[in-house]
Amino acid sequence: MTKNDTDKRSRLIQAAVELVYRQGFQKTTLADIAQEADVPLGNVYYYFKTKDAICEAIVEQRLSQFEALREDWDKAASPKDRLCRFIQMTFNNRGELARGGCQFGSLCAELQKAGGPLAKKANRLFAKPFKWIEAQFRTLGKGDDSPGMALHLLSALQGVSLLANSFRKPNYVALETDHLNDWVRAL
């Protein structure tokens, strides 16, 4: 794999990630992606056999994006601080969330309806954060309540992202993250 290889490949993935976030996967064409990445359409197939293969690459990219964020959150000393960092990030992202929804959630939702192998692959986009959040609650000594509490936190953030996006109101995110911060702090 030469340098140009990875350059073009990663440019294609990056273009796909952004276009799919803005337009959805079904609506985004290979021509769109090729143009955005400044790669000739025919050349796309050297890097990805099918459109679905690009979608898998998008999911992988999102997953490593999550890993990078998680590593940062894990630097915080206590589980509470880690959860607060997670919530804080959502708050900081409220502008983007209002414009296009959650980068993970909207992809997961669409691929769910797409069905097939992509649906299964997409589930990891939720499974990973869920497990990480659950682990924080366990460390806090919440035992078997941890899954329910993780569900509560992740649900609230996903739900408010959806509504903030529909109504184009970044402030909706702020309202919910405020509550969630208080909730975590008071545990």
Add this chain to the structure above:
Amino acid sequence: MTKNDTDKRSRLIQAAVELVYRQGFQKTTLADIAQEADVPLGNVYYYFKTKDAICEAIVEQRLSQFEALREDWDKAASPKDRLCRFIQMTFNNRGELARGGCQFGSLCAELQKAGGPLAKKANRLFAKPFKWIEAQFRTLGKGDDSPGMALHLLSALQGVSLLANSFRKPNYVALETDHLNDWVRAL
């Protein structure tokens, strides 16, 4: 408009509503809809000029579905009871929610990315419930806290629907609706 007119038209809408719920709007073809409704493909265009027109009809159908539900909830004596009925309905639907997500939310999310006039139209799918919920909190004397509380309730239900769908766990819905019920009761 003859009897057959409305028969076929409503059959087409019903087929569209169901297929779009299962597969998403972009993925669903006019041929799919025509077949499901047992109407010849070419005849579809007598009732709907474009595919987007069908989508508008789907949104309208969902909106009147909401109105019907709302009328039922409004029969409850107190605002708390009305909200509890709303929450209860979500709980009762948990099987379907785990299979395909929220009928309103998933449509709204997809049409958001589709952009154009459909995105604006779709927003009413959230605006109507939001206003209704907010009105209940106002009647409860929550004043300017009402929008935030409505947001909290609707977010939680939308978020948990998304997660329950991804993980295929109806029970996730039950966990959240339990909390929400307690929250409303304690207000």
Add this chain to the structure above:
DNA sequence: GTCTATACCGAGATAGAC
């Protein structure tokens, strides 16, 4: 109003020169 046949186009995918 109903339905068949088909036009038209866009999108995914391939062939093959360089």
Add this chain to the structure above:
DNA sequence: GTCTATCTCGGTATAGAC
């Protein structure tokens, strides 16, 4: 490895007979 040209199919939409 790269890129142009093209194939093919499926999907929206139309024409026009009945």
